[in-house]
Amino acid sequence: MTYQFDFAALLPYWREFAMGVWLTLQLSFVATVLGFVLGTLCAIGRSDGAPWVKALVACYVEVIRNTPLLVQIFIIYFGIATLGLHVDANVAAVLALVVNVGAYTSEIVRAGLESIHKSQLEAAECLGLSRPQTYWHVIVRPAIERVYPALTSQYVLLMLASSITSQISAEELTAVANRIQSDTFRSFETYIVVGVLYLALSFVVRIAFWLFGLVVFVRRRKLGTAL
Amino acid sequence: MSAVVSLTNVEKSFGAVKVLNGVSFEVARGEVAAVIGQSGSGKSTALRCINALETIEGGQIMVCGHAVHDPKLDKKTLRRDVGIVFQSYNLFPHLTAEQNIMLAPTCVKGIGKAAARDLAREVLARVGLEAKADHFPEQLSGGQQQRVAIARSLAMQPKLMLFDEVTSALDPQLTGEVLKVMEDLARGGMTMILVTHEMAFARKVASKVIYMHQGTVWETGPGAMLDDPKTPELRAFVGSGL
Numbered sequence: 464m465t466y467q468f469d470f471a472a473l474l475p476y477w478r479e480f481a482m483g484v485w486l487t488l489q490l491s492f493v494a495t496v497l498g499f500v501l502g503t504l505c506a507i508g509r510s511d512g513a514p515w516v517k518a519l520v521a522c523y524v525e526v527i528r529n530t531p532l533l534v535q536i537f538i539i540y541f542g543i544a545t546l547g548l549h550v551d552a553n554v555a556a557v558l559a560l561v562v563n564v565g566a567y568t569s570e571i572v573r574a575g576l577e578s579i580h581k582s583q584l585e586a587a588e589c590l591g592l593s594r595p596q597t598y599w600h601v602i603v604r605p606a607i608e609r610v611y612p613a614l615t616s617q618y619v620l621l622m623l624a625s626s627i628t629s630q631i632s633a634e635e636l637t638a639v640a641n642r643i644q645s646d647t648f649r650s651f652e653t654y655i656v657v658g659v660l661y662l663a664l665s666f667v668v669r670i671a672f673w674l675f676g677l678v679v680f681v682r683r684r685k686l687g688t689a690l
Numbered sequence: 691m692s693a694v695v696s697l698t699n700v701e702k703s704f705g706a707v708k709v710l711n712g713v714s715f716e717v718a719r720g721e722v723a724a725v726i727g728q729s730g731s732g733k734s735t736a737l738r739c740i741n742a743l744e745t746i747e748g749g750q751i752m753v754c755g756h757a758v759h760d761p762k763l764d765k766k767t768l769r770r771d772v773g774i775v776f777q778s779y780n781l782f783p784h785l786t787a788e789q790n791i792m793l794a795p796t797c798v799k800g801i802g803k804a805a806a807r808d809l810a811r812e813v814l815a816r817v818g819l820e821a822k823a824d825h826f827p828e829q830l831s832g833g834q835q836q837r838v839a840i841a842r843s844l845a846m847q848p849k850l851m852l853f854d855e856v857t858s859a860l861d862p863q864l865t866g867e868v869l870k871v872m873e874d875l876a877r878g879g880m881t882m883i884l885v886t887h888e889m890a891f892a893r894k895v896a897s898k899v900i901y902m903h904q905g906t907v908w909e910t911g912p913g914a915m916l917d918d919p920k921t922p923e924l925r926a927f928v929g930s931g932l
Binding site (some may be wrong): 585589600604682685 | 741743765766769770772773774776778780781782783784793794797798826828829842843846
């Protein structure tokens with residue numbers, strides 16, 4: 464075993480690496496925001512919707528949680544093409560990630576919603592708040608505050624899982640790495656660099672969530688609850 | 691005639707258990723009615739029926755002109771007139787004392803933020819807690835939380851206040867500070883119905899005591915009735931206190 468590491472061979476590609484990091488961040492950001500909205504709506508639908516809404520959301524969540532992400536990506540990518548629509552691989556990638564993370568988000572948020580005691584609803588009802596007002600002020604906001612650490616982990620996972628979208632040649636860090644290693648034949652070094660970059664990205668995402676939490680959840684900031 | 695609240699033959703069951711078995715009483719404007727009785731006598735349920743938190747199966751309930759027994763009742767208009775305070779305070783844990791109070795006036799009455807804040811400060815002053823406006827519920831003692839809960843109800847300017855065993859979770863000292871706030875309210879002319887185990891408070895402050903037993907009103911009268919019970923059940927209940 465006398466492998467000679469040659470990271471210098473990758474130096475000329477630093478711009479590509481940086482671009483890959485930036486693309487992964489963009490992809491993850493859009494998927495996080497949309498996935499959060501989708502997941503929260505699904506959670507509300509499943510805990511308080513009409514019976515058919517509950518059934519629909521339950522089906523969606525179970526199907527997504529029990530099939531591989533890669534298969535979901537292929538179904539969405541090739542499915543859209545088969546329908547005769549032309550979409551960019553990146554759009555298909557975001558769509559697949561949103562559909563995927565929406566299901567996981569909905570389960571996390573639902574746990575939060577169910578943790579809010581019934582007496583809180585009664586208090587809001589007795590003060591005259593409408594159903595939507597109660598949901599927004601008394602249920603959803605504290606529920607999300609409560610499950611925020613779990614959501615953070617889920618979205619870090621989402622960022623890491625976005626590497627799989629390289630399989631449909633979406634533009635992100637892993638796709639960039641695939642190209643570089645086939646140019647340089649320095650596969651080992653390339654993926655070590657990519658691994659380190661993902662590690663750094665995870666760190667950045669966690670910090671971003673932590674800072675966002677401090678801004679949004681005033682009580683956590685005031686009372687110094689760690690995230 | 692001038693009854694703010696009147697219950698007539700109210701019936702309510704939970705499954706096979708008949709909790710209210712023909713409950714009737716009236717509370718006039720400015721009156722303070724204390725509902726007493728053993729656990730399971732139906733007093734809390736009766737109180738919750740007044741605010742339409744429970745639907746009744748028989749009888750009639752009139753509250754500030756609203757027919758609460760009517761299935762077409764608009765609960766939102768009823769609750770503009772009725773405030774309720776619970777045993778477990780039920781403050782919103784993610785909001786400060788002030789924000790807890792501001793929520794309903796801004797959401798329900800559409801009052802502006804600044805005016806709502808002034809209102810919050812005013813009601814907090816009434817319960818002696820203006821210094822705690824920026825505190826979160828978990829930073830307050832049980833007695834303080836309950837006083838904030840009372841202030842939160844007062845901010846909606848109800849015509850009737852319901853108190854559901856509001857001191858049952860508090861030690862004697864904290865109980866005292868909450869009861870003092872309630873006594874001030876009573877003296878200010880607020881119509882109040884309180885379910886309570888505080889016999890001394892009922893005797894002193896209530897203009898009417900309603901003793902419930904086995905889902906009915908067993909005995910009713912002024913506070914002094916506690917010193918001279920007519921029924922053996924009330925005598926046993928009062929006697930068990932000391």
